[in-house]
Amino acid sequence: MLSTGNAATFLSETNGVNPYDSGMDALAEVRSLTVELPTAAGWVKPVSEVSLQLEPGAALGLVGESGSGKTMLSLALMGLLPPGARVRGEILWQGVQNKTERFATEAQRAQRKEQTGGRNLVGLSEAEWRGVRGREIAMIFQEPMTSLNPVMRIGAQIEEAILAHEPNARGEESRQRLLTAMQHAAVPEPEIRAQQFPHQLSGGLRQRAMIAMALAAQPKLLIADEPTTALDVTVQKQILDLLDRLRRELGLALLFITHDLGVVAKVADRVAVMYAGRIVEEGPAKRVLTAAKHPYTQGLLAASPTLEKRALTPIPGTVPQLTELPPGCAFAPRCALRRAECDVKVPEFRCVDAGQAARCVLIEATK
Amino acid sequence: MTHLLEAANLKKIYARGGSVFADQAKGDRFAAVDDVSLHVAAGDTLAVVGESGCGKTTLARMLLRLIEPDSGEIVFDGQDLLRLSGEALRTERRKMQMIFQDPFASLNPRMKVGEIVAEPLAIHERRLASVGRLARAGEVLRRVGLDESALRRYPHEFSGGQRQRIGIARALILRPKLIIADEPVSALDVSVGAQVLQLLQALQKEFGLTYVFISHSLPVVAQLATHIAVMRKGQFVEYGPAEQVLRQPASGYTQELLAAVPEIPLARQV
Numbered sequence: 001m002l003s004t005g006n007a008a009t010f011l012s013e014t015n016g017v018n019p020y021d022s023g024m025d026a027l028a029e030v031r032s033l034t035v036e037l038p039t040a041a042g043w044v045k046p047v048s049e050v051s052l053q054l055e056p057g058a059a060l061g062l063v064g065e066s067g068s069g070k071t072m073l074s075l076a077l078m079g080l081l082p083p084g085a086r087v088r089g090e091i092l093w094q095g096v097q098n099k100t101e102r103f104a105t106e107a108q109r110a111q112r113k114e115q116t117g118g119r120n121l122v123g124l125s126e127a128e129w130r131g132v133r134g135r136e137i138a139m140i141f142q143e144p145m146t147s148l149n150p151v152m153r154i155g156a157q158i159e160e161a162i163l164a165h166e167p168n169a170r171g172e173e174s175r176q177r178l179l180t181a182m183q184h185a186a187v188p189e190p191e192i193r194a195q196q197f198p199h200q201l202s203g204g205l206r207q208r209a210m211i212a213m214a215l216a217a218q219p220k221l222l223i224a225d226e227p228t229t230a231l232d233v234t235v236q237k238q239i240l241d242l243l244d245r246l247r248r249e250l251g252l253a254l255l256f257i258t259h260d261l262g263v264v265a266k267v268a269d270r271v272a273v274m275y276a277g278r279i280v281e282e283g284p285a286k287r288v289l290t291a292a293k294h295p296y297t298q299g300l301l302a303a304s305p306t307l308e309k310r311a312l313t314p315i316p317g318t319v320p321q322l323t324e325l326p327p328g329c330a331f332a333p334r335c336a337l338r339r340a341e342c343d344v345k346v347p348e349f350r351c352v353d354a355g356q357a358a359r360c361v362l363i364e365a366t367k
Numbered sequence: 368m369t370h371l372l373e374a375a376n377l378k379k380i381y382a383r384g385g386s387v388f389a390d391q392a393k394g395d396r397f398a399a400v401d402d403v404s405l406h407v408a409a410g411d412t413l414a415v416v417g418e419s420g421c422g423k424t425t426l427a428r429m430l431l432r433l434i435e436p437d438s439g440e441i442v443f444d445g446q447d448l449l450r451l452s453g454e455a456l457r458t459e460r461r462k463m464q465m466i467f468q469d470p471f472a473s474l475n476p477r478m479k480v481g482e483i484v485a486e487p488l489a490i491h492e493r494r495l496a497s498v499g500r501l502a503r504a505g506e507v508l509r510r511v512g513l514d515e516s517a518l519r520r521y522p523h524e525f526s527g528g529q530r531q532r533i534g535i536a537r538a539l540i541l542r543p544k545l546i547i548a549d550e551p552v553s554a555l556d557v558s559v560g561a562q563v564l565q566l567l568q569a570l571q572k573e574f575g576l577t578y579v580f581i582s583h584s585l586p587v588v589a590q591l592a593t594h595i596a597v598m599r600k601g602q603f604v605e606y607g608p609a610e611q612v613l614r615q616p617a618s619g620y621t622q623e624l625l626a627a628v629p630e631i632p633l634a635r636q637v
Contacts, residue, residue, distance in 0.1 A: 065556035066527070203419070232418035232583060237627040259556055262586070262629035290632055303561035305586035306631055307613060312590060314561035318526065 026053040026094065027220055027253045028077075028137075033089035033122070035069075035076050044322035046072040048277035049089070054221055059247055059254040061268030061285060063261065063300070067319040069277040070257045074223045077255070078139055079121065079129035091121040093136065135165045138214035142226040144206035148198040155194025158182065158213045165217040177216065184250070185212035186242055204235035211242065221253045222246075228263065240267055261304050265289050273297050276320055276330035278346070283356025294358040295335045329359070337362060369445070370406040371577050372430065372545060377403045377439035379425055399425040400436075401601035407594070409544070412571070412578040414588040414609070416624070417598035423581045426598070427547050430579065431463055432456070444544060461491050464538035468550035470530035474522040481518030484508060484537045491541055507536045511566060528559035532566065539570065547579045552587060564590055585628055589613055597621045 035047040046069045054060055064070040075081050077091060121132060141147050149157055155178055162169060162177050169177060182190035185208040198206055207227055214222055224243065228236035244267065247254050256267050264271055264285065271288045273281040273296065281294040292298045299315040317334040326332060328343035335342070341361045350363040379400040399422045407413045415423045428434040430441060432448060441448040446459055464487075467473035474483055484507060485500035495503075505515045511532040522530055531551060538546055548567070552560035568591055570576060582588050588595060588609075595612040597605035597620065605618040616622050 065558060233585070233624060233627045234418065237629070240629070260629070261557070261631045265631050266629040286632065300557055301631065301633075303558045304631060305561070305564070305584070305590050306633065307586055307589050307625065307628060308633070309589050309609075312561045312564060314565050315558040318528070318559075 026092075027056050028054040028094065029090075029092040029118075030054075030077070031090040031092065033073070033076060033087070033091065035072055035081060036086040036088075037072075037082065038084050039323065041323040043086075045277050046322060047076060050274075050277075050279055052272060052279070052282075054253045054255060056220065056253050057247055057251045058270070059244075059256055059268045061264035061271040062255060062257045062274060063259065063264050063271060063297075064257075064274035065259050065300075065319060067276070067322070068274040070274050071225060072277075073274070074139065074225050074255065074257055077121075077221075077223060078133055078137055079124060079126075080133075087122050089122060092118045093121050093132070094118060134161065134214075134219065135217040136219055137221045137223065138217070138219040139223040139225065140207070140210045140214050140227050142229050144203065144210045145198060147210060148206060150198055153195055153197055154201065154209050158194070158209065158216055161213045161216040181212040181216045182209075184215050184246065185209070187212060202235070203231050204238060207231065207235075207239055208242070211239075211246075215246070215250075215252075219252075221255065223255045223257070225257045226259070227256075229258070229260070236263070243267065261289060261300060262306070273300070276325060277322065278330065278359065280331065280360075281356075281358040282349075283352070284354060287354055287356045291356075292358075293352050293356065293363055294331075294360050295337055295362075296331045297358070299334075329361075371409040371444060372579070373406045373440075373442045374430060375404045375440045377426065377429055377441070378437045379422075379429060379434060380437050398601045400429060403439075403598075403601070403603055405596060405603070405606070407545075407577055407579060409577050410571075410575060411593040412580055412591050413594045413596065414580045414582060414592035415596045415598055416582055416585060416588055418583060418624075421598045422601040423598050424549055427465070427549050427579065427581050430547060431460070431465060433465075457491065461487075461541045462543050463545040463547065464541065464543040466531075466534050466538050466546060466548040466551050468553055470527045470534060470554060471522075473534055474530055476522055478521075479518065480508070480520055480522065480525075480533055481505070483522070484518075484533060484540060487537060487541050503540060504536070507540045508533070510539070510570075511536045512562075526559075527555050528563060531555060531563050535563075535566065535570070539574070542574065543576070545577045545579065547581070549581045550583065551580075553582070553584065560587070567591065585613070585624060597624065 030050060030052040033047055033050045034045055036043045036045050050073060052060065062070050076087060081087065158181055159174050159178050162174050178194065179190055182194065187193050187205065187208045193201065193205065201209065228239050231239065240263065243254060246252050258264055268285045270283065271285045272279045273294065275296050281288060281292065281297045288297060289301065292301055302313040303315055305312060315334055320330055326343060328345055329347050332338045332342040339361065347359040347361050349357040349359055351357045352363060377400050378398060380396050380398050383395050383397050403426060405413065415426060417423045425434060429436050436449065443459060444462060448459060451459060481501050481504050484504040488495055488500045488503060501518060505518055508517050509515060513529060513532055525533065552563050555563060571578060580588065580592060592609040594607065595609050596603045597612065597618060599620055605612055605616055605621045612621060616625065
């Protein structure tokens with residue numbers, strides 16, 4: 001029950017560029033993004049040629065296990081990669097907001113005026129990222145207790161987020177924005193909770209406080225990295241319902257990262273499955289989960305416990321080390337359907353119908 | 368029919384509030400485990416399911432007397448566990464072992480894997496020489512799917528799933544009758560967790576093990592439980608055969624838990 005604003009108002013603060021009106025449908029388009037990190041064993045690619053589209057009001061589920069690259073990808077989208085990381089490819093961001101220009105220099109402001117839309121976030125300076133992080137793209141994490149300052153009251157932390165992006169909104173205005181953010185996150189008794197410390201809140205409430213903080217500067221994209229993994233199942237349901245509502249009511253784009261296929265089924269419109277740094281399958285959630293085309297996705301489904309008792313089939317072997325990736329398909333060593341063709345080179349995406357594609361030589365490409 | 372493990376009216380009460388001066392008599396207490404009774408037949412798997420803070424981990428530790436119950440009875444393999452002490456208790460303790468949730472915290476990072484897995488032998492079979500202990504450790508590590516070279520390595524060199532296998536090996540080396548597994552796959556990825564569950568099932572058949580399986584996840588529990596107890600605020604609100612609890616739960620709370628599970632839409636499952 002949002003008392004203030006609706007999607008149109010929320011988004012109308014952009015610099016005359018309303019994503020719904022623009023030529024591009026996507027809010028953000030990631031094109032062939034590759035992240036390289038220096039390690040003792042040489043350069044590794046935790047993210048390799050990843051392309052995605054994020055649309056306002058839509059939820060993209062990013063599924064992957066440890067070592068898949070999903071967290072590194074989300075950090076790349078926030079400009080939070082570790083120092084020394086090399087990034088190639090593009091993150092095209094639609095809608096340059098007036099608010100970001102407060103941080104830009106004169107020269108940068110002039111340059112941005114020339115751009116009609118679609119700004120590449122790869123290669124932004126830290127100062128420029130500060131204009132994007134929080135106000136255009138925000139993130140919530142798995143362990144709210146480690147993301148929250150334990151010695152600061154919840155309300156003060158949320159206000160801190162608001163004021164970081166709008167230093168002029170002090171006093172009454174920031175107080176109002178604080179309460180609005182807490183209402184959006186459906187925190188019960190917000191005035192009381194604002195005065196409490198994180199340890200006084202349950203896991204679910206802490207996650208709501210995180211969501212309130214993330215939404216404080218009205219971002220267009222929310223990245224949620226395993227936000228419910230540490231929560232009880234009934235609390236998880238509440239948080240997932242909340243995120244769904246925010247997506248619909250605020251027109252928020254959601255990138256939801258998880259290893260849980262049940263959660264992704266509930267949350268996402270589209271699903272992308274990652275393995276060893278690459279997207280190996282992508283498509284509408286229902287299609288990918290009921291008719292998966294990539295053997296890894298099929299393997300995950302067969303290994304996922306459900307309330308129906310059935311024989312679980314684990315995937316043999318383990319996720320490869322990034323320093324020891326084979327020349328061909330990274331999943332081939334564990335794949336029951338492996339052929340000689342698989343080891344030659346990394347398979348390209350092959351389209352199945354209905355917007356589903358997977359990197360597997362076994363797929364007969366249609367159309 | 369005698370059960371391998373029977374517990375009656377177990378209670379564990381803690382004082383609320385951190386103050387040393389908290390007045391116990393004023394009722395400033397809460398029951399972590401509040402009058403719980405259970406029984407497990409040999410070869411069965413009892414799953415105790417509940418959300419955080421319900422008392423399931425406290426209950427698990429009470430069954431092993433890692434935490435002393437305030438009241439109640441535990442009969443294990445025909446022995447009144449709470450009356451035993453010293454050597455007699457140690458003898459019974461060999462037959463019951465535990466696997467923990469956190470594969471990173473449950474292994475001593477400064478001990479080699481061989482020492483970790485062989486440690487129970489050092490305690491319970493003192494006459495066995497070090498060489499003999501390591502040989503047994505190597506055997507059981509192989510049985511859980513790890514190479515014998517693991518003996519000489521340290522925990523940090525292994526992945527989460529492998530560390531969990533090490534924990535299982537440690538629990539198995541004394542050939543126990545009962546294993547209490549406290550959320551053994553919660554910290555693991557899906558495919559790794561499935562491997563560990565498959566291993567636990569295979570070991571149960573091979574060694575005739577009985578399990579008490581603590582979990583917050585109903586789908587995981589649905590895979591191997593013969594019986595399920597649903598715990599809430601220190602009490603069992605539901606207790607029965609697995610099929611029954613999953614399909615026709617009597618308690619509203621169980622229904623709520625089942626309804627909250629996000630389900631994967633499964634197409635034509637084999």
